[in-house]
Amino acid sequence: MTSATFPPSPPENTSWSRYFGFNTDAKVIGIQYIVTAFFFFLIGGLLAMIIRGELITPPADLVDRTVYNGIYTMHGTIMLFLFIFPVLNGLNNLLIPTMIGAPDMAFPRLNAVAFWLVPIFGALLIGSFFVPGGPAYSGWWSYPPVSTQNPLGHFINGQGLWITAVALSGVSSIMGAINFVTTILRMRSPGMGFFMMPVYCWTALAAQSLQLIGLPALTGGAVMLLMDLSFGTSFYQPEGGGDPVLYQHFFWFYSHPAVYVIILPVFGIFSELFPVYSRKPLFGYVYVCLASFIIVALGLVVWVHHMFPSGVAQWMRNFFMFSTMLIAVPTGVKVFAWLGTIWRGKLRLTTPMLFCLGGLFNFVFAGITGIMLATVPVDIHVSNTYFVVGHFHYVIYGAAVMGIFAAIYHWFPKFIGRMPYEGLGKLHFLLTFIGANLNFLPMHPLGLMGMPRRVSSYDPEFAFWNVLASLGAFLLGVSIIPFLLNMVSAWVRGPKAPHNPWNAIGLEWLLPSPPPEDNFGEHVPTVISRPYGYGTGAPLVEHQAEIEKQLTLQEASA
Amino acid sequence: MTATPHLNTEHPKHNLTGFIIFLCSESVIFLAFFSGFALLKTAALNWLPPGVEGLEWRTPLLNTVVLISSSGTIWLAERCMSKGNLMGFRAFWLLTMALGAYFLYGQAVEWSGLQFGFTSGVFGGTFYLLTGFHGLHVATGVFLMGLMLVKSFIPQNYAGGEQGVQATSLFWHFVDVIWIILFVLLYVWQRS
Numbered sequence: 052m053t054s055a056t057f058p059p060s061p062p063e064n065t066s067w068s069r070y071f072g073f074n075t076d077a078k079v080i081g082i083q084y085i086v087t088a089f090f091f092f093l094i095g096g097l098l099a100m101i102i103r104g105e106l107i108t109p110p111a112d113l114v115d116r117t118v119y120n121g122i123y124t125m126h127g128t129i130m131l132f133l134f135i136f137p138v139l140n141g142l143n144n145l146l147i148p149t150m151i152g153a154p155d156m157a158f159p160r161l162n163a164v165a166f167w168l169v170p171i172f173g174a175l176l177i178g179s180f181f182v183p184g185g186p187a188y189s190g191w192w193s194y195p196p197v198s199t200q201n202p203l204g205h206f207i208n209g210q211g212l213w214i215t216a217v218a219l220s221g222v223s224s225i226m227g228a229i230n231f232v233t234t235i236l237r238m239r240s241p242g243m244g245f246f247m248m249p250v251y252c253w254t255a256l257a258a259q260s261l262q263l264i265g266l267p268a269l270t271g272g273a274v275m276l277l278m279d280l281s282f283g284t285s286f287y288q289p290e291g292g293g294d295p296v297l298y299q300h301f302f303w304f305y306s307h308p309a310v311y312v313i314i315l316p317v318f319g320i321f322s323e324l325f326p327v328y329s330r331k332p333l334f335g336y337v338y339v340c341l342a343s344f345i346i347v348a349l350g351l352v353v354w355v356h357h358m359f360p361s362g363v364a365q366w367m368r369n370f371f372m373f374s375t376m377l378i379a380v381p382t383g384v385k386v387f388a389w390l391g392t393i394w395r396g397k398l399r400l401t402t403p404m405l406f407c408l409g410g411l412f413n414f415v416f417a418g419i420t421g422i423m424l425a426t427v428p429v430d431i432h433v434s435n436t437y438f439v440v441g442h443f444h445y446v447i448y449g450a451a452v453m454g455i456f457a458a459i460y461h462w463f464p465k466f467i468g469r470m471p472y473e474g475l476g477k478l479h480f481l482l483t484f485i486g487a488n489l490n491f492l493p494m495h496p497l498g499l500m501g502m503p504r505r506v507s508s509y510d511p512e513f514a515f516w517n518v519l520a521s522l523g524a525f526l527l528g529v530s531i532i533p534f535l536l537n538m539v540s541a542w543v544r545g546p547k548a549p550h551n552p553w554n555a556i557g558l559e560w561l562l563p564s565p566p567p568e569d570n571f572g573e574h575v576p577t578v579i580s581r582p583y584g585y586g587t588g589a590p591l592v593e594h595q596a597e598i599e600k601q602l603t604l605q606e607a608s609a
Numbered sequence: 610m611t612a613t614p615h616l617n618t619e620h621p622k623h624n625l626t627g628f629i630i631f632l633c634s635e636s637v638i639f640l641a642f643f644s645g646f647a648l649l650k651t652a653a654l655n656w657l658p659p660g661v662e663g664l665e666w667r668t669p670l671l672n673t674v675v676l677i678s679s680s681g682t683i684w685l686a687e688r689c690m691s692k693g694n695l696m697g698f699r700a701f702w703l704l705t706m707a708l709g710a711y712f713l714y715g716q717a718v719e720w721s722g723l724q725f726g727f728t729s730g731v732f733g734g735t736f737y738l739l740t741g742f743h744g745l746h747v748a749t750g751v752f753l754m755g756l757m758l759v760k761s762f763i764p765q766n767y768a769g770g771e772q773g774v775q776a777t778s779l780f781w782h783f784v785d786v787i788w789i790i791l792f793v794l795l796y797v798w799q800r801s
């Protein structure tokens with residue numbers, strides 16, 4: 052292999068229109084995913100603002116109680132199935148092929164179909180606001196018997212649309228997962244053994260394996276729920292010999308691993324970014340990689356910890372309490388690896404690094420409340436209170452969404468070809484970090500005091516913390532403005548990005564910004580070391596110096 | 610869309626890898642249905658709906674024999690193909706399709722003679738869910754075989770061992786194994 056024809060010239064077709072059609076290029080699909088996801092993020096966020104607006108005063112004065120039920124249900128469902136999963140799939144589409152040196156995903160057409168299902172089930176879900184009876188109102192987990200009621204008797208009802216949308220989301224995610232796993236297993240560049248892969252690819256592989264194992268169970272359970280709701284079966288109806296707790300098993304068998312599907316790629320992002328901005332190799336690479344799969348294995352046997360109050364046997368409670376606590380071990384390994392990486396590093400506090408540090412801080416906090424919740428007596432005490440809401444928003448907003456923002460700022464120059472603005476980015480970080488903590492920290496004392504979740508009115512003794520939380524929520528709402536401003540203006544007229552603005556190591560940084568349609572094409576470089584040789588000067592690929600020189604020349608002539 | 614040469618045209622094994630991953634994932638749905646069935650059944654006070662004695666097992670047993678032998682014929686078909694005997698491949702392939710179709714027919718006959726429906730408690734619900742979902746897979750398998758049979762008449766298509774055939778036959782064995790578990794759960798394990 053020669054690198055003489057390298058690097059490939061930057062892409063020719065850069066028209067906007069390709070983002071609006073059925074395109075099979077993973078980089079286009081990735082951006083389609085991310086933009087769509089943020090569209091739904093705004094809708095879910097608007098609903099969150101309504102929730103917090105309602106809760107700023109004790110009485111139920113802003114929206115009707117039944118409407119409130121629909122709003123938190125849709126907030127949770129939209130945020131999970133239409134924001135978090137699509138945005139992560141978008142990152143996977145951008146990062147996996149470029150990081151492993153593949154020209155595209157293994158099944159480009161399947162990839163595009165998986166994406167286009169997202170707006171379809173999104174429309175179904177949003178459409179449920181407009182059907183008689185309104186959207187689903189049984190919470191994002193839709194437990195029967197609440198979710199099998201159909202008081203108005205219409206065949207098309209909010210709950211039915213909810214189940215259909217969730218099942219379609221499952222189909223789309225399975226298609227995506229098959230694609231990601233096959234791509235990682237079979238399309239790595241020469242020389243890239245498993246233990247040479249970037250950690251992000253390890254975590255994506257782990258997360259997508261969980262999707263493949265867990266999602267079918269949820270889909271199966273959802274099909275049975277739909278049958279009960281619409282066709283009169285009684286899988287979950289005690290009157291007909293059914294069992295509502297069975298649904299809870301199906302649901303959590305997937306939905307607990309789902310939190311690892313969300314957080315594992317974020318671990319990957321942390322593991323990629325800390326070394327770049329600390330200028331040190333990733334501490335304990337092998338352990339970080341293996342810990343991902345230990346988390347997968349343990350993550351599959353902890354689901355009953357969501358059902359401690361649901362009348363499960365005592366041996367189950369004990370077993371699942373133990374397995375849940377055990378999962379803190381591999382997670383702790385990762386946290387110490389990141390701390391070891393930052394330790395005595397030459398920190399560069401860029402926007403992506405700030406988001407990573409903030410996310411790590413929030414994650415450690417959420418880990419502590421998580422261990423508290425794993426303990427059966429504590430869990431039974433605070434179950435269904437705001438303590439739980441606070442805990443998982445710390446994980447999801449404080450750690451996962453912050454990590455995703457870090458990834459967006461970090462890889463934006465690579466895939467858009469322009470630099471985002473640092474000032475706006477830092478403002479975004481500041482508002483997010485303060486907003487998230489102000490919003491979600493007060494939920495913990497509220498929960499311990501006994502304020503239940505999913506209520507629109509509460510005792511005035513809870514007012515103080517609720518006002519704080521709502522102020523934090525509004526701050527979070529405001530924090531999106533600098534973000535959107537930054538993304539749009541940088542995309543339109545930001546300074547042109549060089550091929551490697553952060554001095555990062557990795558195959559994706561050996562491509563022009565933005566990369567050509569088939570990435571390296573025929574000229575995939577041979578990988579000779581792990582992508583973490585910061586401060587050691589070890590080259591990542593053969594002919595590294597030559598490739599870099601040509602990329603710089605290309606940029607100078609452009 | 611531009612026609613970029615994708616790596617997967619150079620590595621023809623991707624399709625099969627993807628398909629195997631899909632089958633692993635698909636088996637979890639059955640696992641969910643099976644474990645749900647077992648849980649509901651062991652917990653039930655009155656498993657059978659009033660007036661139902663149990664399930665007749667002779668037609669399903671015949672169906673089982675048919676399905677298992679079709680796994681044999683599809684294997685023979687594959688062997689013929691690997692030896693380059695395209696006519697033999699088509700003959701055994703068609704025979705497999707016929708056996709699959711017969712299975713579906715037997716399933717339909719059984720369904721039409723039953724005293725209970727989809728909504729007759731969990732017994733009826735799980736019965737039709739399991740057999741129906743499996744039947745859907747059998748129908749898909751027969752359809753895929755038809756597709757591959759038509760493709761085999763396109764010249765040059767079968768030169769280097771078509772992956773579609775491998776995938777279909779893998780799928781067919783999968784459907785077969787699922788049926789055996791299903792048969793044991795539904796028809797052999799009748800007493801609760």
Ligand code: HEM
Pocket residue numbers: 096099100102103123124126127128130131134135189190191192440444447448452490504505506524527528
């Ligand atoms: C703008 C920031 C956010 C705010 C202010 C917020 C606020 C809230 C509040 C107050 C609740 C509790 C509603 C109740 O129990 O009455 C809630 C529930 C929930 N939120 Fe958020 N949230 C935000 C972002 C997110 C994100 C990013 C996600 C996930 C990706 C998310 C997922 C959920 C879920 C799953 C529920 C549970 C819904 C249910 O009880 O069924 N939230 N949120």
